[in-house]
Amino acid sequence: MPVAQRVASSLQRARDQDAQAILQSELARTLAALQTLQRSGNAAQTAMLTRLREDEAALRRELARLTP
Numbered sequence: 001m002p003v004a005q006r007v008a009s010s011l012q013r014a015r016d017q018d019a020q021a022i023l024q025s026e027l028a029r030t031l032a033a034l035q036t037l038q039r040s041g042n043a044a045q046t047a048m049l050t051r052l053r054e055d056e057a058a059l060r061r062e063l064a065r066l067t068p
Helices: 009-040 043-066
Strands: none
Touching: 009 043
């Protein structure tokens, strides 16, 4: 079993900030897609709406995990 190596706290902070920026970007894209789909009023795309809402919830959970 490999031994876990410690990462310098500054490096870990930078990694966390990068991850947070990526998640925020993904959340913004997801919210934009969700708004567009909701405005279209196309009931046939219910599955896509459900998926986008699930994605939004997952991204918010990940962001909450990273936020001190």
